[in-house]
Amino acid sequence: MTYYRSIGAALLASAAMVTAAAACETTFRSSDTHPEGYPTVTAVEYMGELLEERSDGRLCIEVFHSAQLGEEKDTIEQTQLGVIDMNRVSLGPFNNIIEETKVFSLPYIFRSTDHMHNVVDGEIGDAILAEFENHGLVGLAYYDGGSRSFYNSQKPITSKDDIEGLKFRVMQSDVFVDMVDALGGNATPMPYGEVYSSIQTGVIDGAENNWPSFESSGHYEVAGYYTLDQHLIVPEVLVMSKAAYDKLSAEDQALVRQAAKDSVPVMREQWEAREAASEEKVRAAGVEIVEDIDKTPFIEAMVPVYEKHVTSEKLKSLVEQIQAVD
Secondary structure, rough: OOOHHHHHHHHHHEEEEEHHHHHHEEEEEEOOOOOOOOOHHHHHHHHHHHHHHHOOOOOEEEEEEEOOOOOOHHHHHHHHHHOOEEEEEEEEEEEEEOHHHHHHHHOOOOOOOHHHHHHOHHHHHHHHHHHHHHHHHEEEEEEEOOEEEEEEOOOOOOHHHOOOOOEEEEEOHHHHHHHHHHHHOOEEEOOHHHHHHHHHHHOOEEEEEOHHHHOOOOOHHHHOOOEEEEEEEEOOOEEEEHHHHHHHOOOHHHHHHHHHHHHHHHHHHHHHHHHHHHHHHHHOOOEEEEEEOHHHHHHHHHHHHHHHHHHOOHHHHHHHHEEEEE
């Protein structure tokens, strides 16, 4: 009986969503690789609620979570072409498309999450969002992506030397590839959705990510060692197809931008709670966590990465500006 009640409730909820979407003049299709209930997903859903309310029901957002519309690299291209209207993506995959995004993906560029917030919420963050318009996109907001650390199936990493020879999945970004190579590991770019089976079958030894992604993906089930070296604090970014954006009136464009901005504090609050819950679950599962690690050799190893990727005067200036932010 409970089962049929659940089915009935699900059908009613689905019908309500379809009816609501049908009532909107414009429904934006938004992509996310993360699962339902993940902070980035719920943040865009909240943005949709704000947008629908403030537009008197004219503008809506339908979020396609769990990579329903494809992995990040593919959805970026579709968003540029206008096939997808909105997209939540890590900045990593943009590094090979928009040069300025590289600075936010540099290892140890941010001293803490607070430092990252102060940078992206200010003039530097706005300037980099503006660069997306040269590539068929409109940058709307930054979300949190936590601090990324290494995990693997082979052994605990207690020093830089332990990375030697291990195969790690990275996002499809030259910066990420060079970061792992500089540490002595073997970088393997691949889509996020292929990581679990690749660790399980030994194609790779591990990957690097934050607490919620490590947990929600189930990677902790096949990679029992997690080292908190916190080499990256890479923001997520919410973008919109410029083709879809340009169809809107100036008033509706302002509504979209403000709703995106207003979703950020909600996302950050949910992210903080999710990080704590994911960490608790991973620890309870028996994953060996290495916390006391000397980051100095890791930081020193990044010198050639900076030399290779921070070449233009513009990027050098951005790095200096970021480092000067409190």
